[in-house]
Amino acid sequence: MALADLLQQDAIIPALKVNSKKQLLQELAAKASKLTGVGEREIFDIILQRERLGSTGVGHGIAIPHGKLNSISSIKGIFARLESPVDFEALDDEPVDLVFLLLAPEGAGADHLKALSRIARVLRDQELVAKLRKTDSATAIYAFLNEEQANHAA
Amino acid sequence: MEAFYIILLVGTVLVLVAALSSLLAFRFGAPLLLVFLSIGLLAGVDGLGIQFENYSFTFMLGSLALAIVLFDSGFMTPVHSFRIAAAPALTLASAGVVLTSGIVAIAAVPLLGFTWLEGLLLGAIVASTDAAAVFFLLRVSGINIRDKVRSTLEVESGTNDPMAIFLTVALAELVATGQGFSGLNAHFLLLFIEEMGLGVLFGLLGGMMIVWVLNRFTSDRGLAPIFVLTLALLVFAFTGAMGGSGFLAVYVAGIYSGNRKMFAKPQIVRFNEGLTWLAQIIMFLVLGLLATPSQFPAILLPAIGLALFLIFIARPIAVWLSLLPYDFTQQETGFVAWVGLRGAVSILLAIMPILSGVENGTVFFNTTFIIVLVSLLLQGWTIKPVAQKLGLIIPPRMGAIDKIELDLPGTAHHELISYRVMKDSPILGGERIPRWAMPSLVIRDGRSMRYQYAGRLREGDQVYLFISPAYSKLLDRIFASQVPVDEDDAEFFGAFAISPARPAKELDAAYGPGLLSANEQNMTVGDLVTSRLGGRADYADRIRFGSIVLIVRDLDEHEHVRSIGISLEPVEPATNLPIFINMREIAHRIRDLLRKYRGRPVPEKKG
Numbered sequence: 028m029a030l031a032d033l034l035q036q037d038a039i040i041p042a043l044k045v046n047s048k049k050q051l052l053q054e055l056a057a058k059a060s061k062l063t064g065v066g067e068r069e070i071f072d073i074i075l076q077r078e079r080l081g082s083t084g085v086g087h088g089i090a091i092p093h094g095k096l097n098s099i100s101s102i103k104g105i106f107a108r109l110e111s112p113v114d115f116e117a118l119d120d121e122p123v124d125l126v127f128l129l130l131a132p133e134g135a136g137a138d139h140l141k142a143l144s145r146i147a148r149v150l151r152d153q154e155l156v157a158k159l160r161k162t163d164s165a166t167a168i169y170a171f172l173n174e175e176q177a178n179h180a181a
Numbered sequence: 182m183e184a185f186y187i188i189l190l191v192g193t194v195l196v197l198v199a200a201l202s203s204l205l206a207f208r209f210g211a212p213l214l215l216v217f218l219s220i221g222l223l224a225g226v227d228g229l230g231i232q233f234e235n236y237s238f239t240f241m242l243g244s245l246a247l248a249i250v251l252f253d254s255g256f257m258t259p260v261h262s263f264r265i266a267a268a269p270a271l272t273l274a275s276a277g278v279v280l281t282s283g284i285v286a287i288a289a290v291p292l293l294g295f296t297w298l299e300g301l302l303l304g305a306i307v308a309s310t311d312a313a314a315v316f317f318l319l320r321v322s323g324i325n326i327r328d329k330v331r332s333t334l335e336v337e338s339g340t341n342d343p344m345a346i347f348l349t350v351a352l353a354e355l356v357a358t359g360q361g362f363s364g365l366n367a368h369f370l371l372l373f374i375e376e377m378g379l380g381v382l383f384g385l386l387g388g389m390m391i392v393w394v395l396n397r398f399t400s401d402r403g404l405a406p407i408f409v410l411t412l413a414l415l416v417f418a419f420t421g422a423m424g425g426s427g428f429l430a431v432y433v434a435g436i437y438s439g440n441r442k443m444f445a446k447p448q449i450v451r452f453n454e455g456l457t458w459l460a461q462i463i464m465f466l467v468l469g470l471l472a473t474p475s476q477f478p479a480i481l482l483p484a485i486g487l488a489l490f491l492i493f494i495a496r497p498i499a500v501w502l503s504l505l506p507y508d509f510t511q512q513e514t515g516f517v518a519w520v521g522l523r524g525a526v527s528i529l530l531a532i533m534p535i536l537s538g539v540e541n542g543t544v545f546f547n548t549t550f551i552i553v554l555v556s557l558l559l560q561g562w563t564i565k566p567v568a569q570k571l572g573l574i575i576p577p578r579m580g581a582i583d584k585i586e587l588d589l590p591g592t593a594h595h596e597l598i599s600y601r602v603m604k605d606s607p608i609l610g611g612e613r614i615p616r617w618a619m620p621s622l623v624i625r626d627g628r629s630m631r632y633q634y635a636g637r638l639r640e641g642d643q644v645y646l647f648i649s650p651a652y653s654k655l656l657d658r659i660f661a662s663q664v665p666v667d668e669d670d671a672e673f674f675g676a677f678a679i680s681p682a683r684p685a686k687e688l689d690a691a692y693g694p695g696l697l698s699a700n701e702q703n704m705t706v707g708d709l710v711t712s713r714l715g716g717r718a719d720y721a722d723r724i725r726f727g728s729i730v731l732i733v734r735d736l737d738e739h740e741h742v743r744s745i746g747i748s749l750e751p752v753e754p755a756t757n758l759p760i761f762i763n764m765r766e767i768a769h770r771i772r773d774l775l776r777k778y779r780g781r782p783v784p785e786k787k788g
Contacts, residue, residue: 080687080706081679081745091676094691118678118744137728140692140749147676147749 030149030172033104033129033142038062040107042163048115048123051107052078052092055128059105063130065098074128084117089150093129093143102142103130108159108168125150125159191231195224199462214314214524215557217462221469233470236532242467243529246460247342248417248431249410253457254312254339255435256450258332263436265715266332269507273333273500273517274341280499281308281491282348288490292483293544298361302352303545306531307491307552309345311524312338313461314557318522318564326573328719330513334520342526343429347376349530357537379425384433387416391438395445405445406452409438447586464525471532472550476543484548488555496521497761505764508725512571514761519567523556575673575721582661595647602642603662609640612659619647673721675732675746681707688726692747696726706731707742718742 040058045051056071063070073094077083084090105128112122127146131139149172150156158171199217224231282304289300315338318324319331351369355361391412399405416434421427443449477484497518504514531549535542568574583601602608614620622645623635638644648656679688685704689696701709710731711717713724717740722733728749735744762770 076687077691079680080683080691081677081747083677085676140728144676144749 030104030146033102033146034106034127034169034172035062036165036169038103038105039165039168040105041165041168042110043107044110045113048078048113051109051113051115051123051126055092055105055107055126058107059103059128059130062105063096063099063103065096069098070094070096070130073130078116082116082118084115084119084121084123085147085150086117086119086121087153087156088112088117088121088124089156090115090117090123090126091129091143091146091150092126093131093139095131095133095135095139097133099130099132101132102135102138104128104142104146105130106168106172108163125156191224195220195466196459196462199466200458213317214311214461214465215554215561217465218469218554218557221466222472222474223469224466225470225472225474227474231470233467236471236535239467239471240529240532240536243464243525243532244428245414246464247526247529248414248428249453249460250313250457250464251339251342251428251432252413252417252435253453254316254335255432255437256439256453257316258335258339258436258439260436260440261717262328262332263336265329265717265719266336269504269509270333270336271340272503272506273337274344277337277499277503278305278308278341278344278348280502281495284495284498285487285491288487288495292486293480293548298352298356299539299541302349302356302534302539303487303548304495305345305348305352306533306545306549307523307527308348309341309523309526309530310334310338310521311526312342313457314338314522314524314561315520318520318561324565324568325575326516326568327513327575327721327723329722330509330516330573334517337517339432340429343377343380343426343432345526345530346428347373347426349533353533353537353539356534357539375424376426377429379423380420380427380429381433383416383420383423383425384430385437387412387420387430388434388437388441391416391434392441392443395438395443399444402445402448406449409449409453410456461525464529468525468528468550472547476547477551480544480547481551484551485555487548488552488559491523491552492521492556492559501761505767507763509763510723511761511763511766512573514763516568516571516573518761519560520564521556522560523553525553527553572673582657584657584660594649596649597645597647598656599643599645600656600660602638602640602644603660604640605662606660608638608659614646614659615652615655617648617652618656621645621647673732674734675730675748677747677749678734679706679731679745679747681705681710681742681745685709692729692749693727696729706745710742710745723748 038058040054043051043054045054052074053067053071056067056074059065059070060067073096074092077092077094082090083092107126107128109124109126112124115123117123127150129139129143129146131142155171159168162168162171199220202216202220203213205216222228226232226234282301285304285307286295286297286300289295289303290297293300293303295303312335315334319326319334351372355365391409394412395405395408399408413431413434417427417431419427420430497515500518500521501514504517509517527549528546531546534545539545581603583603585599587597587599608614620632623630623632623638624643624645625635625639625641632644635642644660646656683706685697685701685706685708688706688709689702697709701712704712710722710724710733714722714733718733718736720733720736723730730748732746732748733742733744734746735742737743
């Protein structure tokens with residue numbers, strides 16, 4: 028499963044300015060709404076619901092919020108790089124500045140989970156993360172994320 | 182009289198050499214038991230030339246030593262470990278032993294030209310894992326694996342000896358008397374039930390007696406361990422004399438008494454520890470002495486073949502089938518199969534055919550000896566790497582501590598405990614000593630001072646505190662050094678955190694549906710995890726819900742779940758071969774196959 032399958036270039040927000048976790052989730056929901064046509068409120072509620080269960084901040088400044096929606100047909104990713112990190116209640120208490128939102132159709136089952144763990148694994152690569160933090164170009168971010176993919180496939 | 186001194190001299194020198202060699206073995210990681218065995222071999226008839234051929238004496242001495250080892254294994258097994266591991270361990274010890282014997286027989290018949298019954302006899306001889314070897318390797322080599330797997334292995338190694346002993350004795354008699362398979366009848370089964378039933382019964386009663394006698398009659402700390410030892414041997418001998426399994430009884434008595442409050446327990450534990458060492462050293466030494474290596478070449482190849490067959494085929498299949506109903510991962514089942522170390526018990530049992538007058542008795546003995554050697558060499562040396570390779574080593578819960586517990590005279594509602602203040606420990610970082618602990622003395626640079634006047638603690642200080650014994654473990658965290666955080670921890674504990682206080686329903690909504698049963702709908706995540714774990718969660722426990730796995734990341738001071746991780750990718754299977762997978766996974770695979778067959782999409786497998 029390649030990241031390119033999950034993330035199109037137009038789903039990348041290269042330099043997002045937000046002040047709080049809530050605002051960050053709202054911005055992500057707004058972007059996702061634009062791309063999928065699903066209501067912003069619905070998306071926001073779903074991912075907020077998941078955050079209540081436990082923060083999706085995985086540490087080292089990275090968060091992977093996610094949720095399942097009835098109304099979309101395929102798995103959809105949105106990537107955001109923040110101008111300045113915000114508190115995400117992550118396990119290691121570090122503020123977050125790289126966020127990968129993953130939305131999956133209700134029936135995606137195992138595919139949803141596999142996509143999530145794939146993203147988590149790719150973003151555990153410290154070198155890649157450093158490169159992502161340094162650029163504010165959507166094209167570059169897209170290339171980095173997929174280059175990593177190519178390396179792993181080799 | 183002169184002969185006596187010479188025998189004693191040789192004996193003590195051998196034991197001394199063995200004890201000294203343990204220091205070397207620790208350094209090089211060689212399986213210690215192998216070292217003891219080799220010393221026996223070297224001193225024996227084909228080495229230094231000590232003539233020793235008394236099989237029946239060896240059998241008695243070995244049985245006595247085994248009883249001591251088993252009592253100590255039971256004594257050191259916390260009832261909690263026993264509870265979580267009892268079902269899989271007992272299946273392994275019963276069905277597993279029978280399966281192993283049967284499968285070994287299949288190879289023994291053509292390799293050694295045995296009859297089926299003889300093959301079964303050899304299978305029974307090598308079917309039990311060695312309690313001493315398993316305990317030693319898991320505890321001493323510092324392999325930190327999940328509690329359930331470790332406990333399963335330990336309880337298995339303690340309980341399969343009685344089973345193998347029963348089978349061996351019974352089969353040897355059938356072979357020797359020429360009864361053949363006709364002897365395997367209802368009477369045989371009844372005999373089995375009687376032996377094991379009496380073993381458990383007398384074991385429990387014996388355990389109660391030991392605790393009672395100790396708490397009622399002893400007042401001298403020095404004598405207490407002697408009481409325990411002799412009472413344990415009394416249980417062993419009495420049960421045996423009544424036709425029960427003395428080995429099972431002594432193990433059960435150990436578990437019972439080891440988990441009770443008892444007078445002078447620290448002394449007993451220490452005494453037992455020393456005695457177990459001595460028992461093992463003597464058992465292996467004597468068995469090594471007894472062997473005649475010059476006879477080995479004749480059966481070397483078939484014996485090695487059998488050893489490999491046992492290690493790579495018989496034990497894995499038996500373990501796999503025995504663990505089918507339990508929720509072990511593929512890696513864990515593989516590990517359990519690998520930690521099938523054979524040891525002194527097998528060699529001891531191999532004397533049985535000789536004693537019962539089986540025709541080719543020495544073939545049994547020599548073959549078994551070689552099988553044990555191969556197993557100790559191959560498996561004993563590789564347990565840690567294998568555990569690492571399978572990803573089973575769990576990250577340590579806390580760093581190193583340096584702690585001494587001192588038993589106080591009188592009724593023990595207090596305990597004196599002493600810690601050395603470690604570098605990077607929370608206590609140095611300013612964390613306070615809880616109110617229930619009473620720090621009284623600090624030793625700094627060789628000078629002792631009262632805690633109140635010591636000011637802030639420094640690294641290397643030795644602190645003495647009075648506490649209630651129940652709290653003893655809780656202080657460890659404060660005095661432990663920092664644990665280095667490992668990159669693999671995220672893989673081990675799962676990528677995301679789940680709050681135990683949230684309703685389990687939310688978990689189902691996010692990753693379900695269908696993860697929960699009807700009565701789990703109203704639980705919190707923490708309760709859900711605890712209830713699925715049988716009422717008590719432990720650090721690094723894992724429970725699978727459909728495609729997700731929840732992992733206990735941390736416990737609070739009341740042993741409640743404080744933090745849970747969720748792994749979305751239950752550790753990738755090391756192999757796609759359908760071996761070692763449990764029933765649930767078999768069901769999953771069959772479902773996938775059926776879908777493929779009907780042309781429906783199958784969840785994609787990562788390639």
